[in-house]
Amino acid sequence: MATTSATTFSIGSTVSFGSRGNPLPQSKPFVARFTSPNSLASFSGLKAATYVNCESESSFFSKESSAALRGSFVPKAQKANQKSQNGLQPVASYKVAILGAAGGIGQPLALLIKMSPLVSALNLYDIANVKGVAADLSHCNTPSQVQDFTGASELGNCLKGVNVVVIPAGVTTLDVVRANTFVAQKKNLKLIDVDVPVVGGHAGITILPLLSKTKPSVNFTNEEVEQLTVRIQNAGTEVVEAKAGAGSATLSMAYAAARFVESSLRALDGDGDVYECSFVQSDLTDLPFFASRIKLGRKGIEALIPSDLSGLSEYEEKALEALKPELRASIEKGIAFVQKQPVTA
Structure with missing residues (x-):
């Protein structure tokens, strides 16, 4: 899916407000759990490979997207002729920007987001010391591409074309x-x-x-x-x-x-x-x-x-x-x- 506007939020809060809905099903934790034998032309967690068997709980989020990931991840992974040159294929092409990426929370957050099969590009912004973080992170063999941006003069370029802007503050x-x-x-x-x-x-x-x-x-x-x-x-x-x-x-x-x-x-x-x-x-x-x-x-x-x-x-x-x-x-x-x-x- 392609989007034309970015969603901006501080973690744990959202700026938009929708209607008060009817009682909805209880949320459940998420895990990318695939029934064996599923051979995926992508990556699983920290281990990248041409084909990965996903037989266990390999994600760190909530359980309700198991079916959604199975529906979008597996078909794409099985299309061998659509693999990228390095054999890795993200599920979707979402671009994420982290503002404050060189901090004590921003660095591990950037690593975790780089592991997501939903992210193809990751922009890291901070007022200083972000270049080294981006260089370090770019060595991790997951599909998303990393770019660094330093200072107010580069903030505009950092935000161009992004789907989600993350400001790590207020983590309820x-x-x-x-x-x-x-x-x-x-x-x-x-x-x-x-x-x-x-x-x-x-x-x-x-x-x-x-x-x-x-x-x-x-x-x-x-x-x-x-x-x-x-x-x-x-x-x-x-x-x-x-x-x-x-x-x-x-x-x-x-x-x-x-x-x-x-x-x-x-x-x-x-x-x-x-x-x-x-x-x-x-x-x-x-x-x-x-x-x-x-x-x-x-x-x-x-x-x-x-x-x-x-x-x-x-x-x-x-x-x-x-x-x-x-x-x-x-x-x-x-x-x-x-x-x-x-x-x-």
Whole structure:
């Protein structure tokens, strides 16, 4: 599919706002799982080859695009006469730009996006030190081509013809990744099958994992609910303490960002079953912005998922009301900051 305009977002937030939709199916994690024997003329993960057997869970995103990838990836891969000269064939020709690519999150994010079979070109931008990152990344034998752009004078060229522009900031998807991981560990579940909606905001008590909505259905004791909720809310601090003050979460942040980028690309490519939790303009509560599960489509947000906020547990209902004052203050602070910024022509 060809697109003529770029989708721009900061990870975990989307600028467009769609209609409030009817209750939609629960989102599921994504994995590129192909039934043996599927021989693909492409690449799988970090290992590039002329033909690759994909028999296991080889992707790091969500499970619902298995059928979509099988439908688009396999037929293209089986057309041997359409292989590129090096034997590698991306699924689609999407061009992605990362702004801030030389930073602690931007570098691993760039690597993960370069691994995506949906990306054929990757533009890396930063105010300094991006040339070396691009040179290093270009040595990875995956199909996407890498270019570097430095400074404001090169920003325009970086953005030419791109389909998705990524600004790695505001990663509410990370809360979902952490919730899925911690619940799977706690309940000894297969990680790829776990999906925990996380609503609210992205700081402290404003992060509210809806453990009662966990898929597959899981029973938690009151003590487990409180322990898991607090751990998810304080997971960033857990990383800072483990690094002894030498840094904060970067790798898990990049992973979460890559997941959101992949979901956005799949939605652009016409996949009609793409859901993510994201902090967006919303009418689900009395707050003007709220993180919740959304349905992504070719034009951005197609629908909010109101069913996630119905039938909450007593603990979740109280936590939802408790987070609102803090989140409202943060929203007002953010709006005031934006209104003070000069408008460029």
